Amino acid sequence: MAVDKNMPVLIVDDYKTMLRIVRNLLKQLGFNNVDEATDGSAALEKARAKAYGLIISDWNMEPMTGYELLKEVRADNQLKDTPFIMVTAESKTDNVIAAKKAGVNNYIVKPFNAATLQQKMSSVLGDF
Secondary structure, rough: OOOOOOOOEEEOOOHEEEEEEHHHHHHHOOOOOOOEEEOOHHHHHHHHOOOOOEEEOOOOOOOOOOHHHHHHHHOOOOOOOOOEEEOOOOHHHHHHHHHHHOOOEEEOOOOHHHHHHHHHHHHHHHOO
């Protein structure tokens, strides 16, 4: 099944520059229906109000981290099947294992480019 490039994507990062970078990479890949949140709680509110086809979240944020957001999303019956990609500057094995156990679909280590994002998204959503 082809990926719908019009599906809403939610990007979550407390760093405005990173939000802009990810938005631009998604645009390069043909995804223009992109919403932003600057922390996990704001992202959770948005995810409960709108059905997203994908959530791309940073790990390190305050007050609610991406990891806590992931656990909340997976615990919510309405959201639990939403594809979730975690972005982090740290490639610590413990973090990867914790995120996998919490139900992350894939994991991207910063810095990354459009090709890496496309590859990670394809592994979660199917080829596009």
